[in-house]
Amino acid sequence: MALAQLQLLVKVQQEKEDKLQAQYRAALQNYQSMQQKYQGLADYRIEYVQQTQSRGQEGMASRQFNQYLNFIGKLDAALTAQQQYVQQAKANADQRLQQLLAMQKKRKAMEILIERELAEIQRKADRQEQKMLDEIATQQFFRRVS
Incomplete structure (x- = not known):
């Protein structure tokens, strides 16, 4: 393959x-964002459970306690959904990384071909x-001899 063609392919x-x-x-930024949202939601759930416990110790109506429990259930469902988003974002980032590494490997192989071609030309x-x-040198030798 001609050197110019190889150089164009590398470009x-x-x-x-x-x-x-x-x-x-x-994709990595999205993954990190999803992780932060998950962590924020998990932290909020912990705080909410702690508030519920402290209010429960002070005494509260069963209706109000059920509302707190229902909301904790909704937080749990949101955490589960967010965890799935985190896993999808991680899988996407991993896939992009593998594609990038494969492309770098291919480009480096082409650069090696160019180096070999340049060495052969040299x-x-x-x-x-x-x-x-x-x-x-041969002509100069014969001129001196004659």
Whole structure:
């Protein structure tokens, strides 16, 4: 494959890699955001349960206590749903990372091909130059001898 074609392919790969890098960063940010929301909700649930317990010790009507329990149940359901969002966001971030790593591996392989191609071009140029120097040396030798 021609060197220019390989270089063009690497440029295209780099652009794809940059897009994947941005997608990975966005997915990672989303995952972290989902985790923070989950943690905030979990912290709120703990505080709410503690408030319920302290108010229960002070004494409260059974209707009010049932309302507190119902709300805790809703918080539990919200935590379960948020945990699923966290897992989905993590899976998405992991998938983006794997895609990015695969793209980087592919680009690096192409760069190695370019390096080999450049080395081969340099070897050919060196051989051509050596051949030319040998010819000049041979001609100079024959001029001196004659």
